């Protein structure tokens with residue numbers, strides 16, 4: 001047998017920017033071995049006539065942080081050809097979260113991302129198997145996911161973890177910022193791909209309050225982002241708005 005798999009007759013969009021063309025894709029040992037008009041036999045053949053054959057898409061802005069705990073298929077992204085998602089955007093992660101704040105975090109997700117509280121309570125409940133971000137990563141790794149996922153550490157969760165409910169009310173003290181910075185640093189070291197935050201006025205959380213990150217000063221954000229360099233790198237994602245009040 002020449003190949004393990006042949007995907008025949010589809011329109012190949014190869015991701016280089018080149019126009020699509022009709023052809024076959026042949027795979028051997030997990031790698032693309034031939035493209036175009038491929039001769040040779042394969043153990044398995046998929047007829048892709050009338051379909052597009054492409055590399056997987058990377059969706060850099062998703063909010064699967066809670067959903068993937070009850071839906072490892074990460075519905076519906078794979079249906080659209082997405083093979084990698086980035087989560088934690090806008091700072092809305094479910095970790096780190098203290099047990100007493102689980103309800104507030106779910107109500108924040110309900111407000112800012114339009115997730116149904118009923119679905120969150122049904123899928124996640126109040127008995128979470130993690131508290132820290134490191135434990136969250138361990139949890140999703142143990143359970144597995146249908147596609148690749150990259151998690152950012154979220155400012156709003158970090159702020160509530162350190163400041164409690166005052167996180168939505170005021171600026172942080174120097175001591176609180178220092179504690180947040182340690183959490184961000186450890187999250188990056190544990191495998192977070194970056195730090196995410198939001199200053200968008202449209203991001204309103206539970207009880208109509210601004211999400212916690214909106215109460216951060218620019219100095220706080222700079223200090224937390226500074227942890228990335230110390231921890232070895234990572235991206236910074238932020239939702240901004242013309243007004244930040």
Ligand SMILES: [Zn+2]
Pocket residue numbers: 061063089090239
């Ligand atoms: Zn977002």
